[in-house]
Amino acid sequence: MQSMHGYSLVVVDEFSQPSQANFERILRQWHAADQSPALVFLGDKYQLPGADPLRPWDSPAWKPATVQFVELTFVYRTQDESFLNMLDSLRTAMPTKLQLNQICRNHKAWNPGRGTSPIQRTLAACCAHTRRPSWWPQLGLAWHR
Numbered sequence: 416m417q418s419m420h421g422y423s424l425v426v427v428d429e430f431s432q433p434s435q436a437n438f439e440r441i442l443r444q445w446h447a448a449d450q451s452p453a454l455v456f457l458g459d460k461y462q463l464p465g466a467d468p469l470r471p472w473d474s475p476a477w478k479p480a481t482v483q484f485v486e487l488t489f490v491y492r493t494q495d496e497s498f499l500n501m502l503d504s505l506r507t508a509m510p511t512k513l514q515l516n517q518i519c520r521n522h523k524a525w526n527p528g529r530g531t532s533p534i535q536r537t538l539a540a541c542c543a544h545t546r547r548p549s550w551w552p553q554l555g556l557a558w559h560r
Contacts, residue, residue, distance in 0.1 A: 419448035430458035434467030435474045442476050456482070461506045 419425055427433065427441065445454050456471070464470055471477055490499060501518055504510045510518065 419444050419452050419454075422448075422452040424455065425452045426455045426457065428457045429462070430456035430471055431460055431462045432458075432465040433471055434465060435469035435471060436467070438471035438474050439476060442481070459506070 425441075425445070430438075433441070441454070445452070460472065476482075493499060501514070504514050505518070
């Protein structure tokens with residue numbers, strides 16, 4: 416088992432992805448290092464699970480005595496209340512038929528004959544201020560900085 420000795424901080428992002436077994440393995444490594452690095456798990460519990468049906472919070476070690484919980488509540492990406500409500504309904508529950516109709520209204524599936532897809536345009540916008548990644552030419556888009 417690889418040790419966490421020598422690290423002052425260990426961050427596990429997308430904590431909903433590891434299985435219960437992997438979460439417990441990380442904790443065993445942390446205990447073997449005398450709990451010396453700060454161990455931080457980040458993520459959204461409501462995101463899609465990893466391949467294993469048992470998630471970190473299914474572990475007996477997932478308790479306030481072992482894990483300190485901090486919930487971030489401020490959304491930085493948007494201040495649009497209707498959009499936030501839509502995202503929250505999709506994230507935390509099964510949306511009603513009315514909510515789904517409202518979400519899907521005026522949104523049509525992408526047609527390859529109409530040019531770049533919404534996902535390609537979103538990637539382009541997100542990557543506009545970064546170094547051009549090696550996979551960029553595969554998208555068939557121009558690189559703008």
